[in-house]
Amino acid sequence: MVGNINARVAVVGAGYAGLACAVELAAAGVTVDVFEASRTLGGRARAAELDGMTVDNGAHILAGAYRETLRLMEKVGAGGAALNRHPLHLEYPGRIRIAAPRLPAPLHLAWALLAARGLLWNEKIAALRFMRALEKARFRLPRDITARQLIANQPPALRRFLWEPLCLAALNTPVALASAQVFLNVLRDSLAADRAASDLLLPATDFSALFPEPAARFVESRGGRVHRSTRIQSLDELAAFDHRVLAVAPWHLPALAPWLPLPAFAWQPIATIYLQYPEHVRLAFPMLGLAGGHGQWVFDRGALQGQAGLLAVVISGAGPWQTLGHARLGQAIHRELCPLLPGLALPRKTWVIEEKRATFACTPGLQRPPTATADPTLWLAGDYVAGDYPATLEGAVRSGVAAAQSILRKTA
Numbered sequence: 001m002v003g004n005i006n007a008r009v010a011v012v013g014a015g016y017a018g019l020a021c022a023v024e025l026a027a028a029g030v031t032v033d034v035f036e037a038s039r040t041l042g043g044r045a046r047a048a049e050l051d052g053m054t055v056d057n058g059a060h061i062l063a064g065a066y067r068e069t070l071r072l073m074e075k076v077g078a079g080g081a082a083l084n085r086h087p088l089h090l091e092y093p094g095r096i097r098i099a100a101p102r103l104p105a106p107l108h109l110a111w112a113l114l115a116a117r118g119l120l121w122n123e124k125i126a127a128l129r130f131m132r133a134l135e136k137a138r139f140r141l142p143r144d145i146t147a148r149q150l151i152a153n154q155p156p157a158l159r160r161f162l163w164e165p166l167c168l169a170a171l172n173t174p175v176a177l178a179s180a181q182v183f184l185n186v187l188r189d190s191l192a193a194d195r196a197a198s199d200l201l202l203p204a205t206d207f208s209a210l211f212p213e214p215a216a217r218f219v220e221s222r223g224g225r226v227h228r229s230t231r232i233q234s235l236d237e238l239a240a241f242d243h244r245v246l247a248v249a250p251w252h253l254p255a256l257a258p259w260l261p262l263p264a265f266a267w268q269p270i271a272t273i274y275l276q277y278p279e280h281v282r283l284a285f286p287m288l289g290l291a292g293g294h295g296q297w298v299f300d301r302g303a304l305q306g307q308a309g310l311l312a313v314v315i316s317g318a319g320p321w322q323t324l325g326h327a328r329l330g331q332a333i334h335r336e337l338c339p340l341l342p343g344l345a346l347p348r349k350t351w352v353i354e355e356k357r358a359t360f361a362c363t364p365g366l367q368r369p370p371t372a373t374a375d376p377t378l379w380l381a382g383d384y385v386a387g388d389y390p391a392t393l394e395g396a397v398r399s400g401v402a403a404a405q406s407i408l409r410k411t412a
Helices: 016-027 067-075 109-115 121-136 156-171 178-187 212-221 248-258 302-306 326-338 394-409
Strands: 010-014 031-035 047-048 054-057 085-088 088-094 096-099 198-201 225-227 244-247 267-276 287-289 297-300 311-314 351-361 378-380
Touching: 016 031, 016 212, 016 394, 031 085, 054 267, 054 311, 067 212, 067 394, 088 156, 096 156, 096 297, 096 311, 109 121, 109 297, 121 156, 121 178, 156 178, 198 302, 212 225, 244 394, 267 326, 297 302, 302 311, 311 326, 326 351, 378 394
Parallel strands: 010 031, 010 244, 031 225, 088 287, 244 378
Antiparallel strands: 047 054, 085 198, 088 096, 267 311, 267 351, 287 297, 297 311
């Protein structure tokens, strides 16, 4: 799609949504100016500095189903080496291990479930029947319910070690509150799609370098500009532009466009605890599940990004961990890691990065705002905008692409 190349577009916010929009427009020949309040690109998925070491403000998981994210990464020359691709691998050491072979769909999933360690035969059959029933229903519900209601009839082991972790990782919302329909959208596009769609894509670089920085270079190479450390206070500052895209977090919208109707979003936090151990400390697989404590997933930054001995533990959603201070939380997480790594010494240092409003609570029937607004020159982009996906990188990228395509249709 090619729009009017003489049109000027302003994108406010250089997170994944804003830069996806800017790249799509720049690729069509439209001049784009991106305004970002921070010096660091990426929004809520960005690089952070800890004592001179580059990490991320949170550990995000990509999947092979993230087709728009992967398409735009390729377009801006981000490079396949930026991601470590692994066939589906969900493992709670000593409890359960589900690993998909490189077989065509749907054999890869059937094999992964039937060969799973730690599941009884009747539990494996129950998981297969559950997926088959969802496929027959085309992953659609007559009305939205909670994810807990959706999986209520599944055996406890499947709920605890398969469906609940997948839901929490995808929606960042506890199953008791999470939208079953949005969860089904994720299952449809990952586990029930082609084999590669269920692959885990674990970044080999920080989240600013993964897409935002290459995207900024792409936009600038096509005549656009990325204005860092530039906060837009009012839409009046953008009066010279033909179209404006607000790709900021929802809580920034009232200051820019107070007339916009927005739902009363509830917010869910994410905490990432970084623990620096001696360089020889490594996990058996770069990403492992944690059970019975505060931590949910642990990532081996040494295996993924060459930061030897650095482990990152993620906690998604609200919970008892919020009552602990950062020091006590770091100590608790270390104790949870000890069973995985016998003889583990105390970490040399621990850091906690907490995003209190990491994502919106993805609840049943939530009415999210559309891309278009009452102003035909003003558009919204962000992981909270209406769409099939929850607040994920792919959801953000899709919203940015949708905003760009709407502008291109308007200017064609």
